[in-house]
Amino acid sequence: MRAIRFDHTGGPEVLTLGEVPVPEPKAGEILVRNQAIGINFIDTYHRTGLYPVKLPSGIGMEGAGLVEAVGEGVTRFVPGDLAAYASGPIGAYAEFHVGAAERAVKLPAGVSAQVGAAVLLKGMTAEFLIRRCYPVQAGQTVLIHAAAGGVGQILVQWAKILGATVIATVGSDDKAARAKALGADHVILYRDQAVAAEVRKLTGGAGVPVVYDSVGAATFEGSLGALARRGMLVSYGNASGPAPAIEPGRLSRMGSLYLTRPTLFDYVATTAELDESAGALFGLIAAGKIEVEIGQTFPLDQARAAHEALESRATVGASLLIP
Ligand SMILES: NC(=O)c1ccc[n+]([C@@H]2O[C@H](COP(=O)([O-])OP(=O)(O)OC[C@H]3O[C@@H](n4cnc5c(N)ncnc54)[C@H](OP(=O)(O)O)[C@@H]3O)[C@@H](O)[C@H]2O)c1
Incomplete structure (x- = not known):
């Protein structure tokens, strides 16, 4: 599959497109065929080394698409479900992503993969900040x-x-x-x-x-x-x-x-917290109370341009990579 990788930290130019094997889901994991990949500021911190990662590395925390395969013991998803994830392992900028079933959520009817990938990480962040970290x-x-x-x-x-x-x-x-x-x-x-x-x-x-x-x-x-x-x-x-x-x-x-x-990952630390946070978010989206703006989309091989746009303050709303 095509995947964005980097082998040393630095500017957007360290991101390169390569070919890597499609990962296989182990027990408790799902394989998602990404239809859209969310770009987040945290991806730039991984790339620059502000938040250190083991190199060489993939990049990206968020995506959505159809579940292609499930590992042993998975009951939360079946192949064909539309799923979104907003957590590690790092490496969402790719055609497929494998991760724990318990860290992914099913997208409700009416929420597309593009909206799911644009909003899950950012929207759950807003949820915990405004309802739990300091409840407004x-x-x-x-x-x-x-x-x-x-x-x-x-x-x-x-x-x-x-x-x-x-x-x-x-x-x-x-x-x-x-x-x-x-x-x-x-x-x-x-x-x-x-x-x-x-x-x-x-x-x-x-x-x-x-x-x-x-x-x-x-x-x-x-x-x-x-x-x-x-x-x-x-x-x-x-x-x-x-x-x-x-x-x-x-x-x-x-x-x-x-x-x-605070960091999101401490506020969606359990599957129950993840489901509650995502459920509150998608409930407000379904009710038409929260609108999700996908301000920019880039093809997967343009990850470098996407990072340049985000870091130069040229973006509005969410940005996606499309594999
Ligand atoms: N703690 C957590 O768990 C958590 C989770 C998710 C996101 N975050 C943080 O939330 C923030 C927003 O993330 P996002 O992905 O939604 O990005 P974003 O807000 O779409 O992009 C960052 C924005 O920050 C503003 N900005 C101000 N000074 C900047 C500078 N020197 N360089 C670049 N941008 C600057 C820009 O808006 P203006 O042009 O209006 O200034 C820019 O558009 C990031 O800091 C991210 O790390 C934290």
Whole structure:
């Protein structure tokens, strides 16, 4: 099968297309013939070495397609089911993917492989951030960074469903229009405007009880400065580089703040949690309450161009590779 591989860390140019054997499902595993592959920022961290992986390696965490074969003991799927997965083993950028049946979900009727691959990882991330990591309550005002991106778009819509007022940040006027269309009440252009000062203005000086920050290095200080007393900074990504170290006493001096650095894989650690998270997400999609934007699609052999687009902030919504 055709698969994207890399044998040393670096820029998008290290990604190369090669031929590797189709993997065989062992006991408890399923083989999925990918119809669509989700591109996620975490793939760039694996490629650069920010999150180390054993080399040489495949790349990619997310995909969807028909179950081609099941290993011994699998009861969760039968061949022909439409399945999606959003976890390891790394190597989704390929024609086939093998992984544990218990880490995959069946796509409900009406959800295509393309939508499944675009939304499972990003949407379950939004789910755990907004319902479990810091559960947003109706009437609260929340700050969501990179609101026109893959995870950001889902977060904005979910926050509105929960009855929050949303302050969104984006990097361009086009993305501002997109965030507004999805329900954001206020939009800050964080490349030009000072985030903490703008948030104080919009909240009568109080600040917000929670900031969802996927940008990391570039936004960290502004996020802390935007928080209300006892507010929580949910730092969940590194799009601009990792957030800096912080001395705990600063959290005290800034108003008894909380800081957490969560990852999806600890919030869908069991199959029950995975099914609950995916079920909540697909329920809202089926009800027409969450819209999934597939902003860009690339053929499998264009993985390099896809990474270049994602890292240069040129994408909106989710991006897919099509094998
Ligand atoms: N912790 C977890 O479990 C978890 C799970 C999934 C995703 N994430 C994180 O969530 C974030 C979003 O992931 P995604 O796949 O949906 O990507 P994305 O949001 O579609 O793309 C990243 C966006 O970040 C913004 N950005 C700001 N500064 C940037 C910079 N220097 N370089 C590149 N982008 C920059 C850009 O939007 P603007 O142009 O509007 O600035 C860009 O479009 C990533 O940080 C990812 O690591 C974390």
